[in-house]
Amino acid sequence: MYLRLTEEQRMVQQTIRKFVEKELMPLEQEVLRNEREGRTGLSKEKLEQLQNKAKEVGFWGINTPAKYGGADLGQLMQAIVTIEVGKTFVPFEFGGFADNILYYGNEEQKEKYLIPTINGDKKSCFAMTEPGAGSDTQNIKMTAIKDGDSWILNGEKTFITGGNEADFVMVIAITDKALHQKSKGREGVTCFIADRNMGWKSEYIHTMGEGGPASLFFDNVRVPEENILGELDKGYNLGLEWIGFARWMVGAKAVGASERLLKMAINYAKERETFGKPIAERQAIQWKIADSAVEIEAAKWLVYNAAFTLDEGEDNRHLASIAKLYGSNIGNRVVDRVLQIHGGMGYTKELPIERWYREARLWRIYDGTDEIQRLIISRNLLKGHVKID
Amino acid sequence: MRTEATIGRTFVDRLIEEHMQGANIVNEVSMAKSWITDLSQKVAVECMQLYGGYGYMEEYEIARRYRDVAVNSIYAGTNEIMKVIIAKNLGL
Structure with a gap:
């Protein structure tokens, strides 16, 4: 057992620490002021500026596989980076990553959703929680009904991180009610990728903290069959993997x-x-x-x-x-x-x-x-x- | 929580009576101030947790209460100062 960070890990730690101290901490007063006056802590332009600087230092997609242009540095390195960035409250993340479950998409989905998310051109969110169902997924009520070669989604999701900004959502809905009941929620639910322009709406939730989550509303939102992520009726496992990872x-x-x-x-x-x-x-x-x-x-x-x-x-x-x-x-x-x-x-x-x-x-x-x-x-x-x- | 809140209430009621009778209750007041304000924070945390994510929303009063009680252990003499007073009056 070797309880020391490696030379490489210490170097990354030092580089990130310097970045946080030099680029992020000086923005703290500005962030506090913005938030107090009801704006987001960092403007979109400012965040992009910072991410470009981070890119130059080589920290883009810290944990993203090299195949997708990431640095592929592993989980321990991610932990070290998260601790360093946690030392400031400036709402910044190194870009260049995507939700773990997006990697389960087929080639077309990867092209259309995964790659643009990693590149920072699209923003995603994941929606499982509902007003009456959190970690107890068997209580989910949102439905998807098949209609020709697409599915009609109806229901409400809540406490969705990133839901206000997202261009698309990976949303969990019941596709087989009988199976869902019989399996106590483990089967009969499916994960759909739904673009915002397919018609779902989001609403900001004010919380005790800054930068709140969203409620998402689906009123007869039509999603094409090819936007099923993973397998039909097997969305529960994707949900578990997303939450636990x-x-x-x-x-x-x-x-x-x-x-x-x-x-x-x-x-x-x-x-x-x-x-x-x-x-x-x-x-x-x-x-x-x-x-x-x-x-x-x-x-x-x-x-x-x-x-x-x-x-x-x-x-x-x-x-x-x-x-x-x-x-x-x-x-x-x-x-x-x-x-x-x-x-x-x-x-x-x-x-x-x-x-x-x-x-x-x-x-x-x-x-x-x-x-x-x-x-x-x-x-x-x-x-x-x-x-x- | 109910038990501790009742103990706190009983303590305060007694101190009000003694104060009205003109008794010297500086020591007991310091005890009540620190113990009950610490208790209010503990209770606020527990109650907020019962609400889950809703407790963190400003739409629910519990979020406001949680922020409010934080100052109780600080103003009118911090709870550390209360303990200094109690210790001094015990002869330390």
């Missing part, structure tokens, strides 16, 4: 944010004096700092391990749930302590801490709530899918 990335994001926040707290604790000495000399503050450091370190290795396991070609879903559950929870605890250390200043919008405080709450909800992660972890153990050595 990057769960641990939430943990990585939380680790990055926590590291930055802890750094802020350390600096502030040394500056701020009460009753004649810096609060850094008070044990109440010291313990908050120590507890945060311990939890961040543990979460970081859980994230690395989940990513590393996937790079080794093994099933990492159990470890991914553990990393997601722990990372998102310590993220919430760290931001709470850091806000407390900053006192009244931490509660103001002058500092970005309150923004992270609001965002962090989402980490424990999306990509499977805490409770769903616990369900998965315990079920794996109780049913013997995973054994304690």
Whole structure:
């Protein structure tokens, strides 16, 4: 066992860190101001500008297969990059990637949807959740009825990340009601690729955080048969794969944010004096700092391990749930302590801490709530899918 | 949650009565302030989690409540200061 990053991984880490510090962090005040005044944090032009800069440094499609023009650096590298980018709240991602399930498309679908998504010419979203169905997919109500050589989609989807901006959606609908009921939701649903101009509408959902998700409305939307992604009635497996594949990335994001926040707290604790000495000399503050450091370190290795396991070609879903559950929870605890250390200043919008405080709450909800992660972890153990050595 | 909220309410009610009688309750007030404001954050977190994704939407009051209670442990003397007062009055 070799518990060190390789030379290459450290180099990438340093390069990304420099990029984040030089290109992204200086934009933080602008992002806060934009968001406060009801605009998106980064304008479309600004984001493209930044992505072009990133492209020049060679970070385009970090995890995308080389065959599709990506850098193909693997999951652990993706974790390292996500942690570094997580150190700022500037809403930026290195472009050049596509949803994992789009790779299951046939050659025509790849040409029409996958390649333009990787190139950044089209934006995608994935829609499974409905007002009455989240991780409990057997409660899905959206229907697709066959009509000639196309399908008519009706229903509503909600909490769809990227749904406001997407040019097309990969949407899960019931195609065989009897089969869907008999199989408790595991069969009889199909994944369709539906372009926005086929007639679905989106509506912005205001959340406690910034850059909210969308509700999608399908009112007799006609989708051609050739837009079925994967197999008819087998959409459930695609859905599972989409949801589970990057769960641990939430943990990585939380680790990055926590590291930055802890750094802020350390600096502030040394500056701020009460009753004649810096609060850094008070044990109440010291313990908050120590507890945060311990939890961040543990979460970081859980994230690395989940990513590393996937790079080794093994099933990492159990470890991914553990990393997601722990990372998102310590993220919430760290931001709470850091806000407390900053006192009244931490509660103001002058500092970005309150923004992270609001965002962090989402980490424990999306990509499977805490409770769903616990369900998965315990079920794996109780049913013997995973054994304690 | 119901049990702890009831304990908090009972504590505050008693302090109001004692305060009206003119008793010195500085120590107990510091205890009540820190314990109950910490409790309000804990309860807000739990209740929000019960709502799932809806709890994160501003359309539901719980999101607003969650943001509001965050300041309780900070203003009117942080909860760390409350503990300093309690410890001092215990003779430390």
